[in-house]
Amino acid sequence: MKFLDLAKVYIRSGGGGAGCVSFRREKYIEFGGPDGGDGGKGGSVFVEAVEGLNTLIDFRYQQHFFAKTGQHGMGSQCTGKDGDDIILKVPVGTEIIDEDEETILADLTEVGQKILLAKGGNGGWGNLRFKSSTNRSPQRANPGQEGVERTIWLRLKLIADAGLLGLPNAGKSTFLSTVSNARPKIADYPFTTLVPNLGVVGIDNKEFVMADIPGLIEGASEGRGLGDQFLGHVERCSVLLHLVDGTSETVAEDWQTIVTELEAYSEKLFTKPRITVLNKIDALDEETLEERLAELQAVAGPVQVMSSVAQQGVKDVLRELWSNIHPDITDAEDAGPWTP
Structure with a gap:
């Protein structure tokens, strides 16, 4: 369809x-x-x-x-x-x-x-x-x-709890296919994703819906690439997950490109809670990882690291997403009633 x-x-x-x-x-x-x-x-x-x-x-x-x-x-x-x-x-x-x-x-x-x-x-x-x-x-x-x-x-506008953001080939579709049963198209060229995808994500016996939209590029608000027409599908999300490609040599510039496009699209979307993740760390050695993580933290603040393919740091990211989606639910409430 x-x-x-x-x-x-x-x-x-x-x-x-x-x-x-x-x-x-x-x-x-x-x-x-x-x-x-x-x-x-x-x-x-x-x-x-x-x-x-x-x-x-x-x-x-x-x-x-x-x-x-x-x-x-x-x-x-x-x-x-x-x-x-x-x-x-x-x-x-x-x-x-x-x-x-x-x-x-x-x-x-x-x-x-x-x-x-x-x-x-x-x-x-x-x-x-x-x-x-x-x-x-x-x-x-x-x-x-x-x-x-x-x-x-x-x-x-799709109704989802969390939304994925990032440049083309940042690993958004791979992440969604790893954590859910969604099967978006995945390939090693830009703009593989042409339409939004939804997936139901499960973590610690809890579930939420995640939306993946086509990648943004610099000038998307002016119509470049696929434009920013799909950003409306993450407007209803409680939190945004911003993936940055760790194999890129300009991680700080990549992060700033997406933030600039969000601000140009909508002040409401720009001020929405965001979690920044350095992705594809399985392709980096320790020294390169430390350098790019420090470079990204200098502009983005707290940053998590993850590899969807190698399943590194994925659960920590999902738990962080859940805590932003339901900040009023504590771990004690998740655990259910006490039993001897």
């Missing part, structure tokens, strides 16, 4: 049916009076977050959604049938954005959340509604209310 995280959709609610002008005409009944029924209501357009979806690819093949118009009223006081509603089913984590691409109308973060996007028009009154003591045979009826037509954007 292809991954799509942004879609433009055109919606229109149904208009209400027109009221009817009708009079009762039966044998032996004179002056039967008006009996025109009301028009039916137009269908509305809703959006609902459902389970089992992780992409907006369905909206690439269908962008127009028009609800049904209400049926017109009829004689014998018959009200027209209401138009059928339309429900757009989207993945959890989808934002509904107005046509200006800035105003957020709704953020669906839970399964079952349902939002009204366009309300159907009310049906018009039939001439029976206008009958009064001074107007015994009204000749008028109301037209139905028109529906609402609008353009919206659907933007998917």
